[in-house]
Amino acid sequence: MARASATRAPKRAAGAKDSPSSALSREQILDLYYWMRLTRALEERLVALYRQTKVVGGLFRSLGQEADAVGSAYALERRDILSPLIRNLGSMLVKGATPVEIMKQYMAKGDSPTRGRELNIHFGDTDRGFIGQISPLGDMVPVMAGVTLSFKMRREDRVGLVYVGDGATSTGAFHEGINFAAVQKCPLIVVVENNGYAYSTPTAKQTAAKQFIDKAIGYGVPGEQADGNDVLAVYDVTKRAVDRARRGEGVTLLELMTYRRKGHAEHDNQSYVPAGEIERWEAENDPVTRYVARLRDEFGFGGGDIEGVDERVRRVVDEATDIAEQSTPPEALDALTGIYADPPAEKPLWFREGTGSVVDKHERPEGWGVFEVKKGDNR
């Protein structure tokens, strides 16, 4: 699907009188801007660190998708749980992940949230309400079906939200997970972030369906589409789904229309993208630019309010960089701990210096090396 236009399916005007976002306070309206701006600024700083080779692995951007991440996560309460994808840095920040944690993760520090075990934003914290993703796509849908099944079983007033990309909808795990959750009426929101590409594969090669919400019918759940680059529209559509889930009405499938302006990761030169497409989205449909315009024109925020947020973001990112850079790498032996609750650690293998070899111990039976010819023994 070539993206001729940079405007994609805004289904309804956000901020209408009856919409959930109309209940947001002015602080919250500005808060949404803070999270989007922080997402972008943090990623830009990570790019700088990546170029300085301080980021150990690959770097994944969500440029142009900040609104869909932030707006959807903002519709949840702290007690709710979401499972992010690689382009949901914004969702994680809203849920309480800190810029310091993100930087330590990327730089593989010993005091990073995963102690250097996992990459980038692959981490979680059930207290703050986010569960780390794994790389095989679609797998988090069944997992979040189980998380929300437990909410239902324990009569807890909590909901779950899981993100998948357009690509992950093709997996068996996506299908099995959403079907399971739908049958069990789990309080789960499944968000398809349709950003046009799965690595280099355009949506038209991912599915023959006209739109992803068409799949909702097959699962017997409501499906709603929204302009993923309009943070308030995203908030509205997600909040309605969250409310349904809280009322015991089960799963909703959401499709957020957005666009991935960077490659799969920083190494990807996007040679497969038609000329002009990225530039058009940048010029005509940048979620941050769009929201700044609304803050000024619709909500009457002055330049000072917006610059105040920008300044706060700069400070937060600077401080986080300083703190994260001071941390040290993990101790090698930590690699052997915590595979199981019991035993708490694996033993180093015998050929590791200083750890003692089973062979070196010369553990031998009595009489080893002693050869006596017994009477009558012909051997």
Added chain:
Amino acid sequence: MAEITYLEAIREALFEEMERDADVFCLGEDIGKYGGAFKVTEGLLDKFGEERVVDTPISEIGIVGAAAGAAHMGMRPVVEMQFIDFLANAYDMLTNYVATARYRAFLPCPMVVRGPSGGYVRGGPFHSQNPEAGYIHTPGLKVVYPSTAEDAKGLMKAAIRDDDCVLFFEHKYLYRRIKGVMPAGDHVVPIGKARIAREGKDLSIITYAATVWKALEAAEQLEKEDGLSVEVLDLRSLAPMDDEAINATVRKTNRVLVVHEDTRTGGIAGEITARINETSFAWLDAPVLRVTAHDVPLPYAPSLEDYVLPQSADVVRAARTLAAY
């Protein structure tokens, strides 16, 4: 106390654990109203209700993934695979997600995945498999495979109480053929401990699951016909494996035969042999030998299945070769 079957012992463990701990629940295909393909979960629905005995869609990835999610939240799910062969359908979820959860994300995953396993039942290629080797290879998973009714119950209780994911292989040939009297009280068999099924001094057979019984038959015959004293070690747990018990029996008899029903190449016997080689080589009077299934998918016809799978006569022949070495 009356004798109960291996299958009833598993069911008894499920009942007792669900009664003891409200966080324990079962999910799987046809486990509720129908009571499971082999009736292991029969009666659970009546006692514990639909919420704790969940009939699921046919979706092994979905079921195992959902169990993991619930386990993260403090539940203790027990998943039934209708046949253990279908673990393969959930291989990604088990190995990539569940097995790594604690290590990469500090997420506890206390869950059991159980199901009927193994052959000698004319089940054909997809209802007879022994895929345990594929899972002991994955750090983060525990694997048990009992041979007696007592161990089936005690290990199931231990598996449900374990704070990590335990794959619980149940041998369907033993389901109704093997019986035992359950020890009184809260009978828990620790994971990771082998059991000496028969004491001996001339040679050791290390095995688990249905072939424990083949080994015991062989040992009986070898004693009668050859005057050989054969020790049989039933591993019970495959991950973690009881190295101490393996080394003890090797050092006692100095001759070792490893027997399993699984296919040969890449099977657990190779791993056991390597461990013995590394730690107890100096005690060996003969090479470690293996009796296993042939490297073929398991066929249906009795004449074919019986040929492919290890039989008592194979164990006897191999043991004689080993004793004469």
